[in-house]
């Protein structure tokens with residue numbers, strides 16, 4: 114399913130997400146048990162890589178082609194509600210136009 118999902122996201126999407134999750138420098142990797150990955154509903158959208166500055170630790174990366182901007186990986190929901198995502202404020206939800214200005218236009 115993840116492969117099919119990924120293939121789908123590599124072609125034109127029907128709708129762009131409004132927001133994109135971007136991991137910031139505060140990511141600790143959660144000692145190998147990333148809460149964000151357990152909360153993300155899209156298979157393989159978030160994955161671990163070695164932290165280049167501290168190779169014994171991992172960091173999480175978001176695949177921008179798979180992120181649907183659902184906010185489930187963060188702790189701050191609408192109207193200041195609390196969600197069960199990253200406890201370290203290590204994920205920024207960025208409006209897609211800002212994301213594209215910085216990282217280039219997404220192929221969807």
Ligand code: SF4
Pocket residue numbers: 133134152153154155158159175179180181182183184185186187
């Ligand atoms: S916003 Fe949603 S889809 Fe994107 S990384 Fe977070 S939980 Fe996954």
Ligand code: SF4
Pocket residue numbers: 136139140141142143146147148149150172173198199200201202203204
């Ligand atoms: S983004 Fe947050 S929840 Fe995910 S691994 Fe990093 S610190 Fe942990």
